[in-house]
Amino acid sequence: MKILKDGSKTQVSFTLNGTEVDGYAEPRTLLSDFLRHEIGASGTHVACEHGVCGACTVVVDGKAVRSCLMLAAQAEGKEIRTIEGLAASDDSFNKLQDAFHKRFALQCGFCTPGILMTLSSLQDSGRRYTEPEIREALSGNICRCTGYREIVDAALDVLGDRVVA
Amino acid sequence: MKPAPFDLCIAETVEDVTGALASHGETARVIAGGQSLMAMLNMRLTEPDLLIDISRIPGLDRITVDQTGVTVGATVRQAELAAHAEAREAVPLLAEALSHVGHIQTRNRGTVCGSLAHADPSAELPLMLVLLGGSVTLASAQGRRTVAAEDFLTGTLTTSRRPDEMIVSAHFPRPPAGAKTAFREIARRHGDFAIVSLACIAQGRNLRLAVGGVADAPVAVDLADVSAETLPAQLNALAWRLRGYDDIHATARYRREMIRRLGLDMIMEAMA
Known part of the structure; x- marks a missing residue:
């Protein structure tokens, strides 16, 4: 002790x-x-x-x-x-960060580190997630700017169970 | 905010904990996952002199499933119980209720026994313990005792744990073979504290119904000879008996109405 x-x-x-x-x-x-x-x-x-x-x-x-x-x-x-x-040695984005960039999934960016860490822990499992599963996981992260649509879209691009065009 | 200063004991055995509790009593608090207690410490709603971390004690992290039910050690995380295949099979209702406990980030650290010790009147795990007729085993320097759910959960954030005791495990009995179970809750958002939570075990026309978030602790009642005709009156009588309370989330009247409506909906599903 x-x-x-x-x-x-x-x-x-x-x-x-x-x-x-x-x-x-x-x-x-x-x-x-x-x-x-x-x-x-x-x-x-x-x-x-x-x-x-x-x-x-x-x-x-x-x-x-x-x-x-x-x-x-x-x-x-x-x-x-x-x-x-998450930062690569050459400062390039990983897939999740890239998807957030492309989808405008942040505005002020204050909540983004927490959201990316929640999603990174899902990414480790190697499986794909449905939209309700992504939304459930993100229910533990509050964002006051985006309304979540863009965040969910970005997450689905990388972790979602459907193919994105 | 930050917690007020405290000494921190990193316990290695249950005896470390019971010894420290015997000498410090109410000025000590036990912490495992800390998903309720850390928030209370940060907001300085509690200011213990000594915090006893039990999360590194070997052997308290076990889930045991046998014919009687599921026994959960003091440091078993909510996410671990939810993912435990044998426990899910033995008491399917547990995993269903666990999916409503906080969020993945809190279930990854929060313990099952910690939620019971916290004793929020609308929390899902105390509701399950009362519904299933479960019990909690407490240890002190004097020895161990096992306390039935109703005797343990005595009121809002209040249990019959003595200041020199820690929870070592909780037991959730299997529902009777062939019985059907159901769970419902209403919360403003998924993962928020429930306003009202309900669960039931139906065996033919016999029903055991548990209600959380209306009285100051979850309450279970056994109803015999239940049918679609008798239920509204039975639920109405129960709603008035439990009375409910007004708070920032809902009125007592709303809580009683949830027993009548959500209760009916849930019981019809279980009895169908």
């Missing part, structure tokens, strides 16, 4: 987008804040901070989760992927 004392910082290390990273966190430090302020990976956005909006979605051990509802200490030893991990 380990007790981490309030106010003192302990080392937390995990794999971030394939690279070992570490930093220091208080017991109450949220994973979202740890990623942004300690690691400097500010692509993960923070909005509601109580698990409703999905802006802070990251992929932990292959599963999309809310990084604001997880303590940094709970991430110890995990394999974490964030929006920064």
Whole structure:
């Protein structure tokens, strides 16, 4: 049993987008804040901070989760992927990002990292999804600009079960 | 917002947890998936001195399916139970209800037992536990005890768990062989907290009906000799008995009406 004392910082290390990273966190430090302020990976956005909006979605051990509802200490030893991990070495878009670009699936772009991480976790399964399944998955991500139509279209281009012209 | 400061205990055994709870009592909170508790911590609706993380305790992550039903360990995630083939076959209603619990991102971390411990009156998993006549097993430094669903879920966000106890598992019994089951809920959006949730087990003209989101905890009733003629009066009597409450989401009157309408619709489907 380990007790981490309030106010003192302990080392937390995990794999971030394939690279070992570490930093220091208080017991109450949220994973979202740890990623942004300690690691400097500010692509993960923070909005509601109580698990409703999905802006802070990251992929932990292959599963999309809310990084604001997880303590940094709970991430110890995990394999974490964030929006920064989608960038190719030549800065080109991956298929999902490309579809978002083509379909105008973002306006202000604040919710986009969370949405792309939710969809990336679906993409990992290798299967194709129906529109209701895509909409159900995206129901955990709130976008205040687009009305979702373009986001769903972009997601269906890459993950959908029908052929797109 | 950010949580108020707390000490964090990374527990390795159930005894670590029961020992810490024995010495800290109500000033400690147990966290597993944290999908209800982390939000409450962030909003400072709860400010424990000690948070006890049980998510790394070996052996609490088991799903056991036998003739009696499905037993779910304290750290089993909602998504894991929903995807468990044997559990789906034993109690199909569980997977159906789980698909309404939050969103994929919260089900990936949220635990089944955590939802029971949180005891939201309209939540789907407490409703299932009451409908199926399930139970919760609690551990303390004194030993273990198993508490029936109705005795465990005592009110809004309130259970009969003592401050020195943690949930180690929950048991969802199989419905009787040949029985038909159904589930309905009404929420503003899919994945939101239900306004009213209903589930039933029908065996011939005998019916067990559970209602969440109307009284301050889910309630199950057994109705005998049910038919399309008798049901409206029976549901009306139940609606008035549970009374309902007014809040930002709906009025008490609306909640009672949902028992009459959604209830009738669901029961007719199960009995068809």
